[in-house]
Amino acid sequence: MSFIAPATSAVPSTITNSPFWPDFNLATLRDAMRLDGTVTNARLEHAVINAALQVNIDLKLWRLAQQSSGHAHLEQVPAEQINGQSIYLQLYLRAVYCLTKANLIERYSDFDSTAKGLKAGEELHDSVNDLRRDARFAIRDILGESHVTVELI
Numbered sequence: 001m002s003f004i005a006p007a008t009s010a011v012p013s014t015i016t017n018s019p020f021w022p023d024f025n026l027a028t029l030r031d032a033m034r035l036d037g038t039v040t041n042a043r044l045e046h047a048v049i050n051a052a053l054q055v056n057i058d059l060k061l062w063r064l065a066q067q068s069s070g071h072a073h074l075e076q077v078p079a080e081q082i083n084g085q086s087i088y089l090q091l092y093l094r095a096v097y098c099l100t101k102a103n104l105i106e107r108y109s110d111f112d113s114t115a116k117g118l119k120a121g122e123e124l125h126d127s128v129n130d131l132r133r134d135a136r137f138a139i140r141d142i143l144g145e146s147h148v149t150v151e152l153i
Contacts, residue, residue: 013041015048020063021056021074022089024048024096032093033101043104051099051135055092058139088142095138102131 015024026044029035035044056063071077079086105128137147 013045015045015052017052018056020067020072021052021092024052024093029097029100033097035101035104039104039108043107044100047100047103047107048096050103051096054099055095055135055139059092059142062143091138091142095135095142098131098135098138102128102135105131 013026015026017023026041026048029044029048030039066074066077074088074092075086077086077088079088081087082090140147
């Protein structure tokens with residue numbers, strides 16, 4: 001059995017977002033989602049941008065409604081506070097962070113195509129689904145929608 005220490009992450013950087021939404025500090029995201037230096041900053045930036053695009057599109061109508069109510073930034077939207085932060089800010093970051101990690105897990109599953117790697121990839125599939133579910137729940141919470149979608153056939 002061998003042990004390979006994960007690489008340390010590169011210098012922290014910030015990904016800027018559109019004016020209404022918060023920017024992303026990569027070091028904070030790494031800590032929150034337990035991402036070590038094996039995920040390069042370039043790959044992390046790509047995953048964060050993709051996740052933010054998805055969440056921003058899902059929340060576009062909500063954002064426009066908030067802006068038409070006079071709120072120029074997410075932090076200005078009236079909301080309950082937990083730990084000194086708006087719940088909307090926390091939910092938004094959760095959605096983006098979860099989609100970022102789901103994207104990274106999916107992309108890193110092609111790293112090892114051996115039988116051991118394929119088994120690990122199957123185990124991570126559930127994790128990806130859980131992350132995508134958590135992101136969807138966070139978005140639905142911002143929109144004030146239920147987590148359950150029922151359709152009659």
